[in-house]
Amino acid sequence: MATLFGLDYPTLWFLVIGGLFSGYAILDGFDLGAGALHLFFKKEKSRRIALNAVGPVWDGNEVWLVIGGGALFAGFPVVYASLFSGMYIPFMLFLLFLIFRAISIEFRSKEEMKWWRTMWDISYSVASIALSVLLGVVLGNVLIGIEIGPQGNFQGHWLEFLNPYALLVGVTTLALFSTHGALYLLMKTEGRLYAKLSILARRAIIFFIVTFSLVTLYTLIYIPHLTDRFKDLPWLFVVPVLAFLSIANIPRLISKRRFRDGFIFSAITMSLLLIVVAIELYPVMLLSTVDEAYNITIYNAASSEKSLGIMLTIAAIGTPLVLAYTAFVFWTFRGKVELDETSY
Amino acid sequence: MDVEILSRIQFAFTVAFHYIYPPLSIGLGLIMVALEGQYLRTGNKEYHVLAKFWTKIFALTFGIGVATGIVMEFEFGTNWATYSRYVGDVFGSALAAEGIFAFALESGFLGVLLFGWNRVSPRVHFIATLGVWLGSMFSAVWIVVANSWQQTPAGFHVVGEGLDARAEITDFWAMVFNPSSVERLVHVWLGAFLAGAFLVLSVHAYYLLRNRHVELSKKAFKIALIVATIVSLGQLVAGHASADGVAENQPAKLAALEGHFEADAPADMYLMGWVDKESQQVTGIPIPGGLSFLLHFDFNEPVTGLNAFPIEDQPPALNAIFQFYHFMVAFGMIMIALTLYASFQWWRGKLFEQRWLLWVFVFAVLLPNLANQFGWFAAEMGRQPWVVYGLLRTSDALSASVQANQVLFSLIMFFLIYALLFALFIYMLNKKIKHGPSEDQLQDHRSRHEEMAEAAGKL
Numbered sequence: 001m002a003t004l005f006g007l008d009y010p011t012l013w014f015l016v017i018g019g020l021f022s023g024y025a026i027l028d029g030f031d032l033g034a035g036a037l038h039l040f041f042k043k044e045k046s047r048r049i050a051l052n053a054v055g056p057v058w059d060g061n062e063v064w065l066v067i068g069g070g071a072l073f074a075g076f077p078v079v080y081a082s083l084f085s086g087m088y089i090p091f092m093l094f095l096l097f098l099i100f101r102a103i104s105i106e107f108r109s110k111e112e113m114k115w116w117r118t119m120w121d122i123s124y125s126v127a128s129i130a131l132s133v134l135l136g137v138v139l140g141n142v143l144i145g146i147e148i149g150p151q152g153n154f155q156g157h158w159l160e161f162l163n164p165y166a167l168l169v170g171v172t173t174l175a176l177f178s179t180h181g182a183l184y185l186l187m188k189t190e191g192r193l194y195a196k197l198s199i200l201a202r203r204a205i206i207f208f209i210v211t212f213s214l215v216t217l218y219t220l221i222y223i224p225h226l227t228d229r230f231k232d233l234p235w236l237f238v239v240p241v242l243a244f245l246s247i248a249n250i251p252r253l254i255s256k257r258r259f260r261d262g263f264i265f266s267a268i269t270m271s272l273l274l275i276v277v278a279i280e281l282y283p284v285m286l287l288s289t290v291d292e293a294y295n296i297t298i299y300n301a302a303s304s305e306k307s308l309g310i311m312l313t314i315a316a317i318g319t320p321l322v323l324a325y326t327a328f329v330f331w332t333f334r335g336k337v338e339l340d341e342t343s344y
Numbered sequence: 345m346d347v348e349i350l351s352r353i354q355f356a357f358t359v360a361f362h363y364i365y366p367p368l369s370i371g372l373g374l375i376m377v378a379l380e381g382q383y384l385r386t387g388n389k390e391y392h393v394l395a396k397f398w399t400k401i402f403a404l405t406f407g408i409g410v411a412t413g414i415v416m417e418f419e420f421g422t423n424w425a426t427y428s429r430y431v432g433d434v435f436g437s438a439l440a441a442e443g444i445f446a447f448a449l450e451s452g453f454l455g456v457l458l459f460g461w462n463r464v465s466p467r468v469h470f471i472a473t474l475g476v477w478l479g480s481m482f483s484a485v486w487i488v489v490a491n492s493w494q495q496t497p498a499g500f501h502v503v504g505e506g507l508d509a510r511a512e513i514t515d516f517w518a519m520v521f522n523p524s525s526v527e528r529l530v531h532v533w534l535g536a537f538l539a540g541a542f543l544v545l546s547v548h549a550y551y552l553l554r555n556r557h558v559e560l561s562k563k564a565f566k567i568a569l570i571v572a573t574i575v576s577l578g579q580l581v582a583g584h585a586s587a588d589g590v591a592e593n594q595p596a597k598l599a600a601l602e603g604h605f606e607a608d609a610p611a612d613m614y615l616m617g618w619v620d621k622e623s624q625q626v627t628g629i630p631i632p633g634g635l636s637f638l639l640h641f642d643f644n645e646p647v648t649g650l651n652a653f654p655i656e657d658q659p660p661a662l663n664a665i666f667q668f669y670h671f672m673v674a675f676g677m678i679m680i681a682l683t684l685y686a687s688f689q690w691w692r693g694k695l696f697e698q699r700w701l702l703w704v705f706v707f708a709v710l711l712p713n714l715a716n717q718f719g720w721f722a723a724e725m726g727r728q729p730w731v732v733y734g735l736l737r738t739s740d741a742l743s744a745s746v747q748a749n750q751v752l753f754s755l756i757m758f759f760l761i762y763a764l765l766f767a768l769f770i771y772m773l774n775k776k777i778k779h780g781p782s783e784d785q786l787q788d789h790r791s792r793h794e795e796m797a798e799a800a801g802k803l
Contacts (some may be wrong), residue, residue, distance in 0.1 A: 003624075006543040013706065046522065055455075055459065056455030056456075056458070056460075057455060057461045058450050059407075059451045059454060059455070060448070060451040060454070060455060062353040062410070062414075062451075063443070063448050063451045063452075065414070066413075066414055066417060066443050066447055066689075067440070067444055067447065067448065068442035069414075069417055069418070069443075070417065070436070070439040070440040070442065070443040070444075071440050071443070073417070073420065073421065073428065073432055073435075073436045073439055074432065074436025074437050074439060075435060075436065076432075077428050077429050077431075077432020077436060077510075078429055078432075080421045080428055080432065081421055081425035081426070081428040081432070081743070082422075083421065084418060084420075084421025084422040084424065084428075085421060085423070085743035085744070085745050085746050086744050086745055088422050088423075088743070088745075088750050088754075089750060089753070089754075091418055091421070091422050092422065092750075092754040092757065094418075095414065096757055096761060097416075097419055097759055098414060099411045099412065099765070100761075101406075102407060102410065102764060103411060104406075105773065106403075106404075106407045106408075107409075107768055109776070110772060118562065124701035129435055147733065151508075151744065152429070153425075153509055153743075153744040153745045154564035155745065158747070173444045192478070204641070208480060210714060232683050271573070273726075284712060294507055303433040303513075304433060304503075304512040305431050305516065306512070306513055307433045307434070307436070307512065307513045309439060310437050310516045310584065311436070311437050312442055312682075313435065313439075314440060314441050314444060314445075315444065318441075318444030318448070319444070321444075321449070321571045322448040322452070322500060323443075325448065325449065325452035325475075326448075326452055328452070328456075329452050329453070329455045329456060332455070332460055332464060333455065333459070333463070333631070334458055334461055341460055
């Protein structure tokens, strides 16, 4: 089997996808978080500033999901097919809210009427909340395992995705995104909105710490398979310990009003938590609750070595380009938000 | 209704709705590059005002295009799981390449294009516009490559049997340059340019008729007319090449396009007609041997007909395919006639004197947009009963775990959101057109950049 840096291709591609999803969580995470907090801003001007803080970047951020989805489809078609068809309704709802978020941002400020703006503000916020929760729900289901039968086909009831664990992970995701979004907005705003956000950031991080503790407890007590890896390889405990430290650092930085550093640490937290997830799952990608024999792993789901090799080349050429123009856009729109005639 | 028909309706509906927007964006992108290029070259602020105006409309089409585009990517997994498992190894790399090379480029620069007018220099702004346009062009490359692979698979081998069978890539470049991808890509690009150019023609014809923005509109109309004339003629060549390719690679589809049943006989070409599947008759206006002539330059050369294929391998919706194809061709011909006539009037110096012609252009925006839709309908329905031509049947490509009521739910959901979206699109488009380009910037001859350059010079 071909290897690169001592890793086989399916493992490498697993890491690439992990990297893309973590990029998506960090980038769209702050858009979604800002959206989730949107209705807490009462003044019209505050809402416009909050919207324009994500205005130039949210679309580019969402592309990370498109790329991540494409990479999953390309690298592990079996996972893509089984997960998406097995969770049909949550993915359809996800599309619904994704479209609503996009059109809310797009159309909100195009008319002056108060009812028009309020309507789109509500749909923007509800869509952002729902998207955050749904992402967490899908993650929760992946962690706990789904009813996968022969040929990788889901055979459970369509409502099973709404189990308590998945919902808890959903709420936790919302809390983390809200913290992340508040910290992002703090970097982009001034005055009263800024003052309000510093309170919201504090509440959001407390909300996150509470829900995250519940998820951790639930996992430790009821889902033993997720901790086996750490029992086998105790040195891996470094990663969750770092994640805990990174989380603990966020309220410290918020109380010191070092919001930019806080934002960096909420981003680091997301990456570390996704690494914990990767460690817990690897090499399984979809755990079957029916029979271990039906587990979908990176080896029985991967595309051919030839295909993975081609795509690693594509990724190696493409990634620096993507990072370069992402950086260029963020640099162009650096600093606090100013409204002008091109704003939303 | 069963899962298959519901899933097909859903995919057709969501992709057709989506496809209203990307061609407009690609076409408008080209016009915007031309306008900004003219501004940089001549320094005439009118081009700047026009570019800014069209950017606003572009933002609308692009925004809806992005919002509705991700739906199909998800649907591959949700509704067509067996298909995804079958093609993922081959198709996936094209999709991943689209994401990384195209979407990231266009979405990355889009922020600068829309919100960067006051933040970057005109030159950097031009580069951003170019970046977004090229991104949308690349996007078309990869999506057409992927679709063409479904029409004319190449560069792969099939591994496994029955339910476990799947295609594996053997040669990336053979997959990318499969027998139909180049000619279909050119056809799609040109169709998109026409969609954009005719929208510009329509809006500025309307302004000229209403006596608004007259000088600006004349400039924009001429640029768009040059594009539309060249491209509609080019489309004649590209369309012909595409049909030749279909004849060679997908004979059953070609036979369906012209309603040609006899297995091995000279084929007529119909200007219009009606296909009766039962009696195997086409009623209409034929050019006897016309199809034979177009393909082989000989009116008597036989062409493979539908009866050469077993019934289960023939496209089922024969009359629909025939009609979509013929309307596409007819609309293409009308566009050629219209743009040539208008160019002739321009040459005579009487382009803007004929009000009826301007009125025709106001409504002619429907021609390329309908032709684009109809062309895809003919191409995709003509590929049936296959989802991957000759390899995987559409009926075998579904998700085994999805039930009809779930698809019915999502279909109704999409229908409702897209109805809302379309209403918003038309409303906003109308509003932006009524508002028009902001000419007040023209009074103020000194742009902010000039002021800044001056201020910098004083330091």
